[in-house]
Amino acid sequence: MAFLQVNHIQKIYSSRHQATQVEALKDVTFSVEEGEYIAIMGESGSGKSTLLNILATLDKATKGEVLLESQELSQIPEGKLAQYRREHLGFVFQDFNLLDTFSVRDNIFLPLVLSRVKVQEMEKRLKPLAISLKITELLDKYPYEISGGQKQRVAVARALITxxxxxxxDEPTGALDSRxxxxxxxxxxxxxxxxxxxxxxxxxxxxxxHANRVLFIKDGQVFHQIYRGQQNNQEFLQSINDTMTVLLTKGA
Incomplete structure (x- = not known):
């Protein structure tokens, strides 16, 4: 079985009095192998953020199933979801989601603190990660003292330390300058x-x-997917742009 399997996911949002329904996802099916790097693209309103929220266990599908290493996510009890997210998922957000009252070190440690990991183990995990991400000199600073790019590296460290x-x-480059x-x-x-x-x-x-595969979402469904194969980044970028052109014009 695939590392991550998404089977026939549908998501319908209803208004307060059930008078209006919006089908954010219609029938999404795809699989992810361990070690893959996949990008999901689509226009605003295509359903990609809804899909991400379902994969993150922040929302539940109306129909269908999501299995991560054979664990059906919708079957996890509500009271254990936060723990599951801390132990199995890492999150990198567009707006960093760092706490200004915590140092960089403490922001990175936060998910481990919540999981009651010993301080010695936290420090052991942090050292090589900080070196790899080039944030060692930032650990005693506070988020308001560092740049946007540095904040995002801290956010990546927090995601990986578990x-x-x-x-x-989720749109990890959206708040960053090009460099x-x-x-x-x-x-x-x-x-x-x-x-x-x-x-x-x-x-x-x-x-x-920069990914190895791109899934294109349109009108709540997987419209198309392309693989990098032997293409370099520039060649793959051209393939993505060509596909996006078709996605934007088909049915228009």
């Missing part, structure tokens, strides 16, 4: 090469060109 099964990234975005995308490539499975939602074809 040794997650899957990293979910910081390039640096982050190179970092994701490096992390993926070391075996980390990554699933990234993005509007950016440039960001998606």
């Amino acid at each position: 040794n997650p099964d899957l990293v979910l990234a 910081s975005a390039d640096s982050l995308l190179e970092l994701f490539e490096d992390v993926n090469e070391k075996g980390q499975t990554i699933l990234m939602v993005t509007h950016s074809a440039l960001a998606a060109s």
